Amino acid sequence: MKKTDLNKDRATLTDFLKTWPLERIEKMSLDEYVNVKDPETFCQYVETKTRPLGSIKGLNSIKFGIYKRGDKKKRPKNAVSDDSHSWLSYFGEKKNVAFESIKSELIKIIESAQRLDLEKIDDIHLHSIFKWKIAFLYSNEGFIPIFKKDALHLIAENLGLAISKNTKYSEIHRFIAKTKPIGISVYDYMRKLYSEYRIEQESDKKDKQVNSTKRKARKATGQRNTSSQNRKGTREYVAEQFHNELQEKLEKFLSDKYGVDNVVLEENYIDVKLTLKNEIRYYEVKTAGFAEDCIRQGLGQLLSYVHYENDKRKKKLIVFGKNKPNDQEVDFIGFIKSQFNKVDFEYLSLTEIENE
């Protein structure tokens, strides 16, 4: 499969996260959130500036919950309006009340997405394409950025998920994420799935013999670049809290199991170190949604810890992430394990320790 420029996608994401950290959103004014002809607003960032990371174009601005009208005289019928703005009545009859309640929804989305608690996002009242785009942006690339309902349904169905109209978005996203092959970015996988979806749409159209507007398949832009995994700066903005949370859960799990005296945090930058009678285990905590990403980011660090360790006991390296590995990732883990003979390698997930 053709790979597009991952650095470019990552730079777009990092730029977004630097511009819109959670702390800024908590203090954000209505004009910073949405305005007319201002490309720097939060909504413009989510809709337009980060478009390559999954498009949510198409619907009118009411998807933002509240928006400033270009035409002051128009009063959309599906919303409450004052002289300048229109908003969904669900969020409140008064503009300021509505905006504050939208803002608290945004914060809920972001906090849930950072922890990859996708189920909580199902209950948010904002339009689905908008809320899931935001969720993706703050999820540390934790699922595949496809937002259109039709596309999600069709793609998930083709991949083998039984879909009904009550199927939750969270379920679909988790399912599609499980099918992502090793070694391809969430963006490339999104583009692959989307182009297959479009081809299917095309043939559907021809069947119905409607006017065949020729739609160009999405062109893969940019040149091949697979080398760099540069995500400098992203973690501190997105994932620090979640990292701490995972670390604490792991610490508790290990302390309960092996005794609190044997578990040490943050010694020489090692997230968690467990000392046993005949073995030392190094845990590197990673917040990525995909086990593959966790391993790629963590393995090098783990190896360097072992390198600097003087203790002669047997070493075990463990990458710790949130989600269980999918089938392809299990293969990948098996491959890595087979490459080591002096150290023992493992991947462990929160899902697994919570079920133990």
Added chain:
DNA sequence: GTGTCTAAAGCACACACACG
């Protein structure tokens, strides 16, 4: 309470046309 339908809105894109 649940299901179905429709009106609504603005943006993207393609095309036609005018202009210099």
Added chain:
DNA sequence: CGTGTGTGTGCTTTAGACAC
């Protein structure tokens, strides 16, 4: 011929209305 402007059509999802 290249560029700018205007128009028409299609695209999208869901709030709200209505039916059951």
